[in-house]
Amino acid sequence: SIPLTPMRKVIAERMSLSKATIPSASYETDADFTALAEFRARVRAEGEERGVKITYNHILMKICAAAIRDVPLANSSFGDEEITIHGNVNIGLAVAVEGGLLVPNVKAVQAKSLLQVADETERLVDMARSGRLSLDDMQGGTFTITNLGMFGTKSFVPIVNPPEACILGLGAIEDRPVVRDGAAAIRPISTLTLVADHRLLDGAEAAMFLARIRELIENPWLLLLQ
Template identity: 50%
Template sequence: MANIVVMPKLGLTMTEGVIAKWYKNVGDRVEKGETLFEVTTDKLTNEIESEYSGVVLKLCAEEGDSISCTDPVAYIGEAGEQIKGTGITADEDINDEEKIIEVEKSETAVKTKREKGSYVLASPLAKKMAREKGYDLGHIEGTGPNGRIVAKDVESYTTGKNVKLSPTAAKIAKEFDVDVEALYQGERLMKSDILDSMKPTETSKSEIEILNVDAAQVEETMKLTPMRKTIASRMSESWSTSPRVTYNKAIDTSAMKELRSKIGPTLKDSSIKLTFNHILMKVCAKVLMEMPTINASLSGDTLILHPHANIGLAVGLDSGLLVPNVKNCDIKSLSQIAVETERCIAAARDGKLTMDDLVGGTFTITNLGAYGVSTFSPIINQPELAILGVGAIADTPVVVNGEIVIRPMMNLSLTADHRIIDGLLAAKFLKRITEYLENPYMLLV
C-alpha cells in the first residue's frame, strides 16, 4: 500500500507549517533519507527527509501552502499503486470535494463546469489574482497537484483576447458585466476606461459616482504567516501574563567606545566586528549572576533560578522577529560571545537556526538604536522575567564636574515583571549595568 507523508510536528508549539520547496515532483523516485521537501514554521526552516523509498504518487500541497501538523502532504509508493485509505490510484484525483461534470475546451480557454456549490481547488494566491483580474476560477484549468489552480494558471489564462485590466477595472467590469473584450485595443484597461464605456441605461449616474469612489478604495487582505501568528499570540500572552513596569536610564558610552576600539582588533576571529550588543550581553550576564532572581522564570508559585545566563538578542526579519540566545554568556569570553552571536544572527536571516538556538533563554536584549529610536518599552519574552531595550547613541550636553560637556549618551529601558522584580531591584540592576558599561574594565576584576 502507498505510504502517507504528513506535515511533521517539529516542536511542542508548532501547529502548522508552510511548504517552502518541493525537491521531488509526481513520478519522481525518492529514497528513504533523501530530502523530499522544505518546511517553514513560525521560527525555523527545515529540510524534511523521506521516511520511505518509492515513487511520489501525489503531492497534496503546493509551495507556499500552510498545512496543519499531521495532515497529508504527499503519497509515496509504487507507480500505479492504490493510495492507502482512499480507494483510488495515483492517476485519480484524491480530492473528492471537486466534482467535475464536463470540460469544454476552446482555443483560448478551458472552461470547467462544476456542480452548483462545488469546491474549486485553488491556492490562496491564485484566488487573489483571479479576484483582482475579474476571472471566474471555474473557467481556469489547474496544473498543480490534483488539478489545483495555481498562480501561473491564472497568469496564463486568457479570456479570448488576453485582455489586460487593472485590479480596479476588473472589479468594476465584473460587477456590472462589462464586455471587456469589446473595449480592449491592446493597451491595459484602466478604471476610467470601464466607467467611460458604461451607458446610462446600464447603470445610473449615482451608481457610477458611488462605484468610482469605492473602486479607489479597494481593500486587500493578507493572511498572516505562521511566524507572525505566533508572534501575535505570544505578545498577547506576555501582555496579559506579566504586570510590567519599564525603567529608563541614560548612560555615557564613552568607555564602551574606547573598549571596542582597543579590544575589537584583538578578536580571535578577525572577521567578527565587536559591537555594543556583544559588550551589553557580557555585562548583563555578569549582573544577572549577581542578581539571580532576575535570571529566573516563574512557574505557578515556584521561582526557577537558572544557573547560567543565556542571553537572547532580538533579530528583526521581514517576516517577523526571532530571538536566538547565546548559552552560558556568564562563563564565555567577550570574543566567544561575539562569534556565537554573529553566527546566530546569520542563521536567523538564512532560516537556518536550530531549535537549541531558540529555547532556553533567560534574558533578552532588543536594540533599536540603529533605527534612531531613543527609548521604548519592550515586551517581556516569556517565560523570562525581564528584557532590556537599547536606544540610539546621541551626542548630548551633560554636566560633569560642574561643567557642561558633550557626551555620547544612550538610553536603556528595562521592562521587568513586577510579580518578582520590584522597583528597587530593577533600579539596582540598571545601576549595576551602568557601572560596568561606564567602566567596562571592571569586567576584568
C-alpha cells in the same frame, strides 16, 4: 489585506501571552558610552585579528551577564509554586527578519569569553536571516536584549519574552549635553529601558539591576574583574 504568516501568528501569541500574564514595570536610565567606546575600540582590534567583529551588542551581553551575578532574580522564571533562578545566563538578541522577529539565544554567556559571545552571536544572526535556526537556538532563553538604536530610536518600552523575567531595550547612542564635574560637556549617551516582571523583581531590585548595567557600561574595565 495581508495573510497572517506562521511567524506572525507565533509573535502575536507570544506578545499577547506576555501582556495578559506578566504584570511588568519599566525603568529608564541614561548611560554615558564614552568609556565603552574606548573599550570597544581596543577589543575590536583584537577581535578583527581573529576574524571576529565585536559590537556594542556583544559587550552588552557580557555586561548583562555580569550584572545578573549581583541580581540573580533578573535571570529567573515565575512558576505556580516556586521561582526558578537559572544557573546559566542564556541571552537572546532580537533579530529583525523578513516577515517578523526572531530571538535566538547564546547559551551560558557568563561562562564565555567576549570573543566567543561575539562569534556565537554572529552565527545565530546569520542563521536567523537565512532561515536555518535550530530549535535549540530558539529555546532556553533567560534574558533578552533588543537594540533599535541603529534606526535612530531614542527610547522604547519592549515587551518581556515569557517566561523570562526581564528585557533590556537600547536606544540610539547620540551626542547629548551633560554636566560633568560642574561643567557642561557633550557625551555619547544612550537611553536604556529595562522592563521587568514585577512578580519577580520589585522596584528596588529592578532599579539596582539597571544601575549596575549602567555602571558597567560607564566602567567597562570592571568586566575584567568578573
